[in-house]
Amino acid sequence: MTKILITGACGQLGSELTTILRKIHGADNVIATDIADPNPQVAEGPFEHLDVMDKDKVEELVNRYKVTEVYHLAALLSANAEKNIDLAWKLNMEGLLNVLKIARDKELKKVFWPSSIAVFGPDAQKKGTPQNSPTNPSTMYGITKVAGEQLCNYFHQKFGVDVRSLRYPGLIGYKSLPGGGTTDYAVDIYHKALAKETFTCFLEKDAVLPMMYMDDAVKATIDLMNAPSESLTVRTSYNISAISFTPEQIAASIKKEIPGFEISYEPDYRQQIAASWPDSIDDSAARKDWNWKPAFDLDSMTKDILENLPKMSVAEKE
Ligand code: SER
Numbered sequence: 597m598t599k600i601l602i603t604g605a606c607g608q609l610g611s612e613l614t615t616i617l618r619k620i621h622g623a624d625n626v627i628a629t630d631i632a633d634p635n636p637q638v639a640e641g642p643f644e645h646l647d648v649m650d651k652d653k654v655e656e657l658v659n660r661y662k663v664t665e666v667y668h669l670a671a672l673l674s675a676n677a678e679k680n681i682d683l684a685w686k687l688n689m690e691g692l693l694n695v696l697k698i699a700r701d702k703e704l705k706k707v708f709w710p711s712s713i714a715v716f717g718p719d720a721q722k723k724g725t726p727q728n729s730p731t732n733p734s735t736m737y738g739i740t741k742v743a744g745e746q747l748c749n750y751f752h753q754k755f756g757v758d759v760r761s762l763r764y765p766g767l768i769g770y771k772s773l774p775g776g777g778t779t780d781y782a783v784d785i786y787h788k789a790l791a792k793e794t795f796t797c798f799l800e801k802d803a804v805l806p807m808m809y810m811d812d813a814v815k816a817t818i819d820l821m822n823a824p825s826e827s828l829t830v831r832t833s834y835n836i837s838a839i840s841f842t843p844e845q846i847a848a849s850i851k852k853e854i855p856g857f858e859i860s861y862e863p864d865y866r867q868q869i870a871a872s873w874p875d876s877i878d879d880s881a882a883r884k885d886w887n888w889k890p891a892f893d894l895d896s897m898t899k900d901i902l903e904n905l906p907k908m909s910v911a912e913k914e
Contacts, residue, residue: 598705599625601663603648603691604670606630608774608783609710609767611637612814613667620818627661631670637772646670648691655698665821667708668695674714675866676776677737688740692747700755707759708821711745711833713806714738715763718872725874727835727881734872745832752831760820761833762813765877768897769810770905778869779805782846785859786901789850794858798866801844801859804875808838809892809900816888823886830881837877838890839897849898 598621604610605628618626618641628638629646644657648670657663670691677684692709699707716725717732731742741763751757766779774780781797788795808816816836820828841849847859882888892900 597625597662598665599627599661599663600665600667601627601629601657601661602667602669603629603646603654603695604668605638605643606632606635607669608769608772609764609810609813610667610669611635611772612769612810613669613817614638614641616814616818617667627657627663629657635772648694649687651694651698654694655702658698658702658704663702664704665706665708666695666699666704668692669710671710671740672737673775673777674712674735674737674869675778675780677740678735678865678869681736684736684740688737689743692744696747696751696757696759699757699759700751705758706821707757708817709744709748709759709761711741711761711763712737713763713765713873713877715741715745715833716874720874722875724876724878725835726878727830735869741833748833749831758825759831760828762816762820762882763833763835763877764813765806765808765837767808767810767813768901770901771810771908778866778873779807781843782807785843785846785850786898786905789854789857790902790905792856794860795847797843797859797861798864799843799861799870800863800867801861802842803863803867803870804840804842805870805873806837806840806875806877808836808890809897811900812838812890812892815891816882819886819888820882827885829885834882834885834888835877835879836882836888837879838892839894840876841894845894846898849894850902852895853898853902
């Protein structure tokens with residue numbers, strides 16, 4: 597019997613993974629947790645308030661619900677982490693260490709933990725960044741992700757914990773709003789376009805970044821978690837890639853559907869974060885080990901979002 601605990605379930609990725617994992621395993625077998633109150637997407641099933649820095653509470657929930665797998669998503673994202681480096685280090689590192697130790701001690705079947713393209717810094721190859729490129733991140737968020745990847749690998753090698761991880765690009769979905777990331781502009785832009793407002797972008801028009809539609813990110817996560825353990829050759833975190841584009845290119849894609857759409861640019865401190873990250877990622881290890889392949893390109897993603905976002909109720913969007 598699979599019993600899943602998700603931390604950070606009210607976040608952008610957590611909300612979507614909670615929904616899909618409940619479809620696969622049954623609502624009662626997926627326990628959504630977050631420090632925040634439940635949003636409508638995660639409310640239809642077990643929900644518990646949880647601060648992942650409280651190891652006793654994590655352990656208590658794992659015991660109470662007889663949890664077999666953890667999806668540990670709670671973290672501070674890149675832009676917020678730059679504003680509060682102490683909390684970023686504490687939350688991102690202690691939370692992961694707590695989960696890994698519990699997975700070891702309780703012999704959990706599997707753990708999922710998200711890493712990010714933010715592990716790469718300015719000296720990594722910009723285009724087609726290889727799996728084993730030097731990392732050397734220049735953000736606090738990236739530093740916690742590099743350290744986290746090493747912790748995952750260590751717990752796998754030393755204690756046999758089956759922890760699996762993906763280096764997500766910027767994730768773009770319409771079902772919930774992201775918080776505190778550098779790639780979030782590519783979500784906000786669709787909301788503004790549909791509201792017929794001019795979008796002011798906090799990055800420069802030619803700031804190219806690796807991105808991925810949420811449907812592809814969810815599929816990658818499920819596929820990785822379903823792959824046989826012996827086929828996985830990467831136990832730090834897998835590079836995965838889908839699309840790369842600039843703010844100017846996403847605006848052009850939206851204009852094809854909404855011709856009157858306007859964008860202006862007011863770059864802030866997040867431009868520097870974006871500039872330190874790769875333009876595009878080489879994901880051949882993921883393609884080879886567990887047959888990763890994205891389905892959406894920029895225009896098909898735009899069409900899907902602009903068609904489905906207006907159908908969401910206000911409560912669902914919050
Ligand atoms: N999307 C994340 C961010 O911008 C990167 O992992 O922080």
